[in-house]
Amino acid sequence: MPIIFDEKQMMWNLIAKDTSYIIHVNALGYLAHVYWGKKITEPSVRNLLNHGARPGNYGSEEKSDQYYLLDSLPQEYPSYGDSDFRSPAFESYYRDGSSLTTLKYKSFEIIKGKKPLHGLPATYVEDSSEAQTLFITVSDEKTGLTVVLSYTAYEEYDVITRNARIDNNSGEPIRIQRALSMSVDMDETGFDVITLHGTYCRERSIERVPMQHGEFSISSALGSSGHYSNPFLALSTKNADEETGRVYAFSFVYSGNFLMSASVSQRNMTRVSAGINPLDFSWLLEAGESFQTPETVMVFSDQGLGKMSRTFHRLYRKRLCRGKYRDAERPVLTNTWEAVYFGIDTEKLLSIAETAQKVGIELFVLDDGWFGSRDDDMRSLGDWYVDRKKLPQGLKPLTDAVQEKGMQFGLWFEPEMVNPDSDLYREHPDWCIHVQDRKKTLIRNQLMLDFSRDEVCGNITSQITEILKSVPVRYVKWDYNRYMTQTGSAALPPERQRETAHRYMLNVYRMMDTLTARFPDILFEGCAAGGGRFDPGILYYMPQIWASDNTNAASRIRIQYGTSLVYPAVTMGAHLSYHPWCEKNSLMSLDMRCKVAMSGNFGCELDLSLLDEEDKELVKKQIAYYKSIRHLVQFGDLYRLVSPFESNHASWMFVSEDKMEAVVFYFVLIGEYSMPGIRVKLQGLDGRTTYRVENGEVYTGEELMYSGLQIDYGSSPFLGFCFQLHAAEE
Numbered sequence: 001m002p003i004i005f006d007e008k009q010m011m012w013n014l015i016a017k018d019t020s021y022i023i024h025v026n027a028l029g030y031l032a033h034v035y036w037g038k039k040i041t042e043p044s045v046r047n048l049l050n051h052g053a054r055p056g057n058y059g060s061e062e063k064s065d066q067y068y069l070l071d072s073l074p075q076e077y078p079s080y081g082d083s084d085f086r087s088p089a090f091e092s093y094y095r096d097g098s099s100l101t102t103l104k105y106k107s108f109e110i111i112k113g114k115k116p117l118h119g120l121p122a123t124y125v126e127d128s129s130e131a132q133t134l135f136i137t138v139s140d141e142k143t144g145l146t147v148v149l150s151y152t153a154y155e156e157y158d159v160i161t162r163n164a165r166i167d168n169n170s171g172e173p174i175r176i177q178r179a180l181s182m183s184v185d186m187d188e189t190g191f192d193v194i195t196l197h198g199t200y201c202r203e204r205s206i207e208r209v210p211m212q213h214g215e216f217s218i219s220s221a222l223g224s225s226g227h228y229s230n231p232f233l234a235l236s237t238k239n240a241d242e243e244t245g246r247v248y249a250f251s252f253v254y255s256g257n258f259l260m261s262a263s264v265s266q267r268n269m270t271r272v273s274a275g276i277n278p279l280d281f282s283w284l285l286e287a288g289e290s291f292q293t294p295e296t297v298m299v300f301s302d303q304g305l306g307k308m309s310r311t312f313h314r315l316y317r318k319r320l321c322r323g324k325y326r327d328a329e330r331p332v333l334t335n336t337w338e339a340v341y342f343g344i345d346t347e348k349l350l351s352i353a354e355t356a357q358k359v360g361i362e363l364f365v366l367d368d369g370w371f372g373s374r375d376d377d378m379r380s381l382g383d384w385y386v387d388r389k390k391l392p393q394g395l396k397p398l399t400d401a402v403q404e405k406g407m408q409f410g411l412w413f414e415p416e417m418v419n420p421d422s423d424l425y426r427e428h429p430d431w432c433i434h435v436q437d438r439k440k441t442l443i444r445n446q447l448m449l450d451f452s453r454d455e456v457c458g459n460i461t462s463q464i465t466e467i468l469k470s471v472p473v474r475y476v477k478w479d480y481n482r483y484m485t486q487t488g489s490a491a492l493p494p495e496r497q498r499e500t501a502h503r504y505m506l507n508v509y510r511m512m513d514t515l516t517a518r519f520p521d522i523l524f525e526g527c528a529a530g531g532g533r534f535d536p537g538i539l540y541y542m543p544q545i546w547a548s549d550n551t552n553a554a555s556r557i558r559i560q561y562g563t564s565l566v567y568p569a570v571t572m573g574a575h576l577s578y579h580p581w582c583e584k585n586s587l588m589s590l591d592m593r594c595k596v597a598m599s600g601n602f603g604c605e606l607d608l609s610l611l612d613e614e615d616k617e618l619v620k621k622q623i624a625y626y627k628s629i630r631h632l633v634q635f636g637d638l639y640r641l642v643s644p645f646e647s648n649h650a651s652w653m654f655v656s657e658d659k660m661e662a663v664v665f666y667f668v669l670i671g672e673y674s675m676p677g678i679r680v681k682l683q684g685l686d687g688r689t690t691y692r693v694e695n696g697e698v699y700t701g702e703e704l705m706y707s708g709l710q711i712d713y714g715s716s717p718f719l720g721f722c723f724q725l726h727a728a729e730e
């Protein structure tokens with residue numbers, strides 16, 4: 001029974017596996033946040049919500065609304081204009097010019113399972129017994145505006161999800177200025193805040209700073225979640241590490257402009273909120289209409305960051321990703337981008353395909369350059385028909401040849417973009433995102449198509465559908481290579497211009513939904529100039545995402561480690577490359593570089609036909625090895641052992657759900673000489689089980705976890721290792 005309503009105390013206890021989240025309606029009708037943390041089965045409001053005793057808390061007694069200061073109340077969905085001086089979750093303007101909203105409790109409903117979010121990606125249930133959802137309705141008496149707060153408690157997955165829906169029951173249009181998805185006030189301070197910062201080629205670096213009074217926020221106004229900040233934020237206790245300490249984590253299921261903030265108030269409460277970025281946003285809500293906010297996934301861990309990540313991983317693998325490939329082992333691919341760039345010719349591609357087949361590749365992906373007159377990145381985005389100069393007989397001879405070699409064929413698109421030098425742009429110059437009579441900034445020589453317009457989405461959807469119907473494509477890489485600037489739409493009236501970015505996102509999701517449903521046998525992989533849109537929103541439509549254009553293994557160790565804070569390895573595209581990031585004689589050997597790429601969805605991003613025989617043999621062996629461990633990497637539990645953000649070393653391991661097998665990776669970012677030997681303490685094994693290590697030695701799980709495994713190295717440069725463990729037969 002995950003949601004318990006206690007009528008006497010007007011309190012709901014949302015119980016997930018190890019977690020409680022408790023909400024209460026106080027005597028004045030305000031919705032208070034009582035507690036979030038380790039499971040409490042019989043809570044008492046008075047004990048948990050002790051805000052009345054706070055010093056200097058004048059006027060906060062729950063007797064008279066006139067003297068009551070909301071600033072002292074830990075709240076669930078604070079609105080602007082009343083007596084809470086912290087950052088609100090909600091702000092709107094009414095016809096009389098006021099922007100004051102006071103939300104009070106109206107009613108509640110508990111249902112089994114979870115409803116889909118209209119038009120937005122969200123976690124889901126397969127069976128209604130997996131979760132319960134609580135809807136609490138609060139409203140502003142003066143205007144009649146209503147907010148329905150929705151909370152889902154996933155019992156087994158140990159997760160709470162939240163969103164808010166704004167219903168305009170006021171009888172008049174209102175302008176929403178800010179409608180975040182959630183807000184929570186914790187009666188505690190002294191946290192560290194952890195985020196994933198990045199930029200192009202350096203995505204998702206872990207940053208951790210202590211919270212102080214005042215506000216800390218991360219956001220995107222790029223039109224996408226972007227490279228700079230991933231839509232993830234966690235608060236941790238000071239002592240929290242991979243195995244210990246409390247962590248409160250928030251992951252925002254949206255791919256557009258977002259805001260996530262954490263603040264400590266003068267009354268020593270910590271507020272966290274997440275939602276669509278209010279910057280350059282507003283929404284004109286006509287009477288009787290609703291506005292649905294995206295979902296935030298909230299994870300509490302009392303065993304540090306490791307448990308937090310595994311909780312996200314399980315949920316995202318099983319109840320965010322969808323479709324045929326969700327539970328299927330992902331194919332080893334080779335991608336033509338770093339092999340030939342725009343220099344596509346059938347003969348060259350066939351020679352790569354031939355080697356690919358020999359080394360064990362399962363999927364051949366034709367990247368950018370096959371359409372329009374795409375000889376460079378100056379032209380042809382928007383013209384999705386085959387370039388007959390490069391491929392005179394179209395794609396068919398190539399797809400046939402690839403299939404004959406026993407591989408699947410994949411194709412690259414960048415559906416949301418247009419080059420000014422394209423037939424599409426010449427025909428429809430106002431189909432791009434722009435503001436009338438202003439310059440249009442070009443990034444990578446391209447503009448963004450105005451997907452807030454249905455006819456634009458419809459055109460691109462039809463063009464892509466034609467291609468996908470014409471040849472047997474089994475994989476699509478959906479790229480996105482610029483940010484949104486001069487945000488505006490030629491099709492929206494002035495009072496709705498600030499809706500452009502969100503309308504754009506809603507239609508991108510709709511198009512992703514259409515194409516993934518129309519082609520259920522195609523494996524879709526998201527991409528955005530590397531990992532610039534690596535977020536849970538995309539994962540709902542595409543179960544894997546290219547993690548970064550930086551394929552230098554040493555950089556990749558950090559990128560993949562940071563990404564793993566929230567996202568499981570099975571969602572990360574990770575490729576072996578030579579050029580331009582890795583020289584053949586780089587300190588990280590070919591063997592170790594393969595091992596780095598093996599910690600995600602392994603692929604190659606190089607001209608395989610140019611490898612010498614020795615390297616071809618090595619790559620072949622590595623691919624065979626990967627196939628023997630990919631079930632562990634893709635569906636096992638991740639344990640991070642050594643952080644590359646703290647030293648020159650990095651280590652992680654994947655353990656099967658039944659704990660009968662595991663694979664351990666250990667890397668040195670810059671090779672070290674005369675290493676004294678390394679002791680690595682494993683995690684996640686069964687203490688009482690005896691495991692056989694790849695070299696034949698046998699140890700108990702207890703010994704491997706508590707005493708560790710000693711690895712001795714000679715005087716050659718130490719670059720790392722990878723080994724498997726299997727439960728030894730009795």
Ligand code: DGJ
Nearest residue numbers: 337367368527529530549
């Ligand atoms: C950016 C992607 O991240 C690359 O992998 C490649 O697909 C290029 N775009 C192609 O233009």
